[in-house]
Amino acid sequence: MSEDASVNGREPGTHPLPPATMLAAVFIVILALIALWGPWSRDPKGETLFLVVDPHVNSRGETAYDPLVRWLNAASERPLQLILCESLADLAPESWQEIDLILCPDGVALGLPDDLFDSLVVGRRGAPNNLRPRSVLVYRQEAGLRPEPWFTVPERTILGDSLSLAGYGVTCQNGVKRPSAGEFAFWKQHVTFGPDPYDHTPALHALRLGCFDYAVVQELAVDQFVAKGLLDPHIWQIEGLTDPLPGAVVMVARHNSAAVRMRFREMLMGLGRHPGDAQPGEMAVLEGLAHLGLDGFNLLLENDFDKVRKHFDHCWPRESN
Numbered sequence: 001m002s003e004d005a006s007v008n009g010r011e012p013g014t015h016p017l018p019p020a021t022m023l024a025a026v027f028i029v030i031l032a033l034i035a036l037w038g039p040w041s042r043d044p045k046g047e048t049l050f051l052v053v054d055p056h057v058n059s060r061g062e063t064a065y066d067p068l069v070r071w072l073n074a075a076s077e078r079p080l081q082l083i084l085c086e087s088l089a090d091l092a093p094e095s096w097q098e099i100d101l102i103l104c105p106d107g108v109a110l111g112l113p114d115d116l117f118d119s120l121v122v123g124r125r126g127a128p129n130n131l132r133p134r135s136v137l138v139y140r141q142e143a144g145l146r147p148e149p150w151f152t153v154p155e156r157t158i159l160g161d162s163l164s165l166a167g168y169g170v171t172c173q174n175g176v177k178r179p180s181a182g183e184f185a186f187w188k189q190h191v192t193f194g195p196d197p198y199d200h201t202p203a204l205h206a207l208r209l210g211c212f213d214y215a216v217v218q219e220l221a222v223d224q225f226v227a228k229g230l231l232d233p234h235i236w237q238i239e240g241l242t243d244p245l246p247g248a249v250v251m252v253a254r255h256n257s258a259a260v261r262m263r264f265r266e267m268l269m270g271l272g273r274h275p276g277d278a279q280p281g282e283m284a285v286l287e288g289l290a291h292l293g294l295d296g297f298n299l300l301l302e303n304d305f306d307k308v309r310k311h312f313d314h315c316w317p318r319e320s321n
Helices: 019-037 056-076 095-099 106-110 165-174 179-189 201-208 219-227 257-272 278-292 302-312
Strands: 048-053 080-085 098-106 119-126 135-140 157-159 216-217 236-240 250-252 296-299
Touching: 048 056, 056 080, 056 098, 056 257, 095 098, 098 106, 106 165, 106 250, 106 302, 119 257, 119 302, 135 165, 135 201, 135 219, 157 165, 157 201, 165 216, 165 302, 201 216, 201 219, 201 257, 216 219, 250 257, 257 296
Parallel strands: 048 080, 048 098, 157 216
Antiparallel strands: 098 250, 119 250, 119 296, 135 216, 135 236
């Protein structure tokens, strides 16, 4: 009598997988599916969204930023799409999850969700003005030096702009008590702002023409006026207000991989470092950045930006964004 070819219903030569091995195999399959379809692994055929916040996008948007987007395409895993807007209010809140890079004034960056974005680089000006901007107060001697004139005599004060810390950050200084929320809205209606976060010379021109007695502006703009003899030291005095501030910054979404963030950082920091060896594409980027007064970018560590955030974020008037 021949022996049955199967034993307990199993084919010869087969062995059951131990339960632990089966569980591990299932877990690996699940991880693979998550990697393919999970929310942090985005469609490689999609686009990298590069948001620029600039109140003058209508006049300098394409000229200043299109070359930069073309340059960064080489570092991106997906094609870059440029999105231009005048303020954060133009962007729907649900859009934040889709944004990959943001170029904006430092004050705007304080209004970004810090759990979604990390600092990447900070704008660099050409020598000899390659230090980070400080905020200074220029005032008419006849009017006298008042404590925080932007609060005490707002009708006689102009702030460099409403988006940068050099132009607006003084509202967070300790001194005269900052108005409450309702009072702040009323105060804001009576204060005047310059038009450009990257150029405070219009505010200084308004000061010189007699429209104001006090101006809060970037020190660089004051240096330019002094060099041209446009601020008579017998009429005007200058007082420092802040430490050096970031100015223009590029923020990166945390959902980008470390490798992608590193490539973006390296490309941005490499701009303009070797003018003699610059390629045509790089020269076009530098010509575009010149519209912002920039000559390239420097590293902006997260710890450095956190220090700025801690100093200003408790009272930064996000309504201005």
